[in-house]
Amino acid sequence: MAKNKKLKIGIVGCGAIGSSLAKEIVADLGKAAVLAALYDIRPEKAQLLSRKLVKDARFCVGSLETLIRKSDLVIEASCAKAAWEIARKSLLSRRKVMVMSVGGMVGYLEQLFILAAQNNAQIYFPSGAIAGIDGLKAANIAGIKSIVLTTRKHPKAFRGVEYVAKRFKLDGLKKDKLLFSGSAALAVKYFPQNINVAAVLGLAGIGMRKTKVRIIASPRAAKNIHEILIESSAAKIFTRTENILHPQNPKTSYLAVLSAIATLKQILQPVKIGT
Numbered sequence: 001m002a003k004n005k006k007l008k009i010g011i012v013g014c015g016a017i018g019s020s021l022a023k024e025i026v027a028d029l030g031k032a033a034v035l036a037a038l039y040d041i042r043p044e045k046a047q048l049l050s051r052k053l054v055k056d057a058r059f060c061v062g063s064l065e066t067l068i069r070k071s072d073l074v075i076e077a078s079c080a081k082a083a084w085e086i087a088r089k090s091l092l093s094r095r096k097v098m099v100m101s102v103g104g105m106v107g108y109l110e111q112l113f114i115l116a117a118q119n120n121a122q123i124y125f126p127s128g129a130i131a132g133i134d135g136l137k138a139a140n141i142a143g144i145k146s147i148v149l150t151t152r153k154h155p156k157a158f159r160g161v162e163y164v165a166k167r168f169k170l171d172g173l174k175k176d177k178l179l180f181s182g183s184a185a186l187a188v189k190y191f192p193q194n195i196n197v198a199a200v201l202g203l204a205g206i207g208m209r210k211t212k213v214r215i216i217a218s219p220r221a222a223k224n225i226h227e228i229l230i231e232s233s234a235a236k237i238f239t240r241t242e243n244i245l246h247p248q249n250p251k252t253s254y255l256a257v258l259s260a261i262a263t264l265k266q267i268l269q270p271v272k273i274g275t
């Protein structure tokens with residue numbers, strides 16, 4: 001990018017994450033970036049957000065294609081189903097892309113990396129609601145023996161999960177109950193709400209099949225807790241993250257939203273700290 005040229009950012013999806021990012025860009029990142037466009041499949045959400053930010057609908061665009069045209073960096077903050085198409089179209093137009101719906105990429109990873117390389121574009125996957133991706137990336141260079149993610153959530157967080165409904169009765173649960181133990185690839189399939197955490201771990205480390213996931217319903221868990229244990233030839237790493245839920249969307253961890261903002265700051269700042 002030429003010196004002093006501000007990065008034009010387009011946001012697809014104006015929910016909890018998209019709104020927080022848009023506010024941050026307008027309020028705090030103005031020296032290095034401008035909000036170029038907002039797009040939501042529900043146009044009223046993009047309009048509401050634009051009006052909140054600048055009192056009119058100037059950021060709203062009517063299509064993904066227009067948003068891509070106006071942006072240097074496209075931030076996907078929509079839904080898993082739409083994520084691949086958004087990333088694909090952005091990369092084909094040689095745009096940088098930040099993907100929040102990481103789980104939506106799982107079936108397309110090879111194509112995604114090829115597309116990015118062919119178009120000389122970058123893709124960013126924020127760490128999200130977990131800690132330890134920095135150590136995992138470094139340790140992976142020496143060789144990882146095992147990675148286990150253990151996720152604990154209150155039983156009510158599993159309401160509506162088909163895999164659970166078919167196998168367990170969680171009403172009135174008094175003790176922790178192991179619901180799933182297997183690969184990240186299968187966890188992503190059976191537990192769509194854990195999809196992003198497991199997918200980021202698989203991507204950063206030894207892949208979706210070798211990354212192990214345990215999911216526990218815990219009646220005492222007031223927060224979504226993710227523990228990661230990494231055994232490698234360089235270090236043994238253990239992290240535990242107790243996530244407070246986002247005030248606007250109780251399905252999203254607050255830290256995941258902040259992680260996206262931190263990634264954006266990392267892109268914009270000349271000094272990069274951390275692995």
Ligand SMILES: NC(=O)c1ccc[n+]([C@@H]2O[C@H](COP(=O)([O-])OP(=O)(O)OC[C@H]3O[C@@H](n4cnc5c(N)ncnc54)[C@H](O)[C@@H]3O)[C@@H](O)[C@H]2O)c1
Nearest residue numbers: 013015016017040041077078079082100101128196252256
């Ligand atoms: N990487 C992570 O750690 C992490 C953490 C939390 C959430 N997420 C993911 O990020 C995404 C956004 O999360 P959120 O909490 O902001 O969700 P949200 O439900 O608050 O907002 C999503 C918005 O996207 C819009 N949308 C849906 N499909 C669209 C499409 N095809 N095109 C344009 N807009 C569309 C919706 O109308 C909504 O306004 C979700 O897929 C979620 O799973 C990732």
